[in-house]
Amino acid sequence: MVTNEMYVIVRKAIEAATQQSGKLYEAGQESHYQALAAVMALRKAGYEVTRRLDN
Numbered sequence: 001m002v003t004n005e006m007y008v009i010v011r012k013a014i015e016a017a018t019q020q021s022g023k024l025y026e027a028g029q030e031s032h033y034q035a036l037a038a039v040m041a042l043r044k045a046g047y048e049v050t051r052r053l054d055n
Contacts, residue, residue: 009042014037014038017034018030
């Protein structure tokens, strides 16, 4: 389940990563850096990002 807090954190991280397109990474690599930014932002906010083995 995605809480509103998590959604806002991820949205802001993706917005920040998108603003760096063409500056810090090449065009076509957006999804990689957006995903990386989102995971890093969640960890910084105190969330633990783990994989559940029961899925």
